[in-house]
Structures are given as C-alpha cells and as structure tokens.
Amino acid sequence: MDVEQKLRELPGWRREGDEIRRTITAPDFPTAIRIVDAIAVRAEELNHHPDIDIRWRELHLALTTHDQGGLTELDFALAARIDAIAAEYGA
Numbered sequence: 001m002d003v004e005q006k007l008r009e010l011p012g013w014r015r016e017g018d019e020i021r022r023t024i025t026a027p028d029f030p031t032a033i034r035i036v037d038a039i040a041v042r043a044e045e046l047n048h049h050p051d052i053d054i055r056w057r058e059l060h061l062a063l064t065t066h067d068q069g070g071l072t073e074l075d076f077a078l079a080a081r082i083d084a085i086a087a088e089y090g091a
C-alpha cells in the first residue's frame with residue numbers, strides 16, 4: 001500500500017510513525033460529542049476503532065492497525081468516513 005498516495009487523498013491527515021492523525025475542531029463541545037458518537041457507529045461497522053482525545057471542542061484522532069503492526073487500508077477507509085462525518089457536522 002502506498003501510504004503517501006493515500007495521504008494525498010486525505011489532506012486533513014498526517015502521518016506520525018505507525019499512525020495517521022487528524023485534529024477536528026467542532027463548533028462547540030456538544031457537537032464534538034455528537035461527532036464522536038457518529039464515529040463510534042462507523043467504527044463498529046468496520047470493526048476498526050480510532051484513538052480519540054477529547055479537548056473541549058477539539059478531537060485529536062489517531063488511527064493504526066495494532067493487530068497488523070501498522071497502517072492498513074482499514075485506517076484509510078475509516079479516515080475517509082471520519083472526514084465525511086466532520087463535514088456533515090460543520091467541523
């Protein structure tokens with residue numbers, strides 16, 4: 001898998017070691033929590049779960065595939081869904 005090519009398709013995300021990361025800034029704290037809830041639904045569907053650090057209206061997300069020891073297609077599939085959710089909630 002060409003990680004750099006995948007990242008070009010996901011401009012909000014950056015690579016840090018074995019992870020890709022994105023910060024989402026929601027309009028307010030309740031919206032940030034709704035975004036987390038929507039991400040949870042997708043994560044369950046994909047059986048792939050982000051690390052999420054909630055700081056007021058900022059969400060710091062990190063994706064990797066622990067059981068494969070690094071980045072996989074699943075990380076990029078979930079990242080694309082997270083981007084769609086963020087856009088839907090005005091973040």
Ligand SMILES: C[C@H](O)[C@H](O)[C@H]1CNC2=NC(N)=NC(=O)C2=N1
Pocket residue numbers: 047048049050063064065066067068
């Ligand atoms: C057993 C189950 O499939 C694994 O624990 C899954 C669940 N969700 C996961 N999510 C992420 N981000 N990485 C994983 O390696 C992972 N593994």
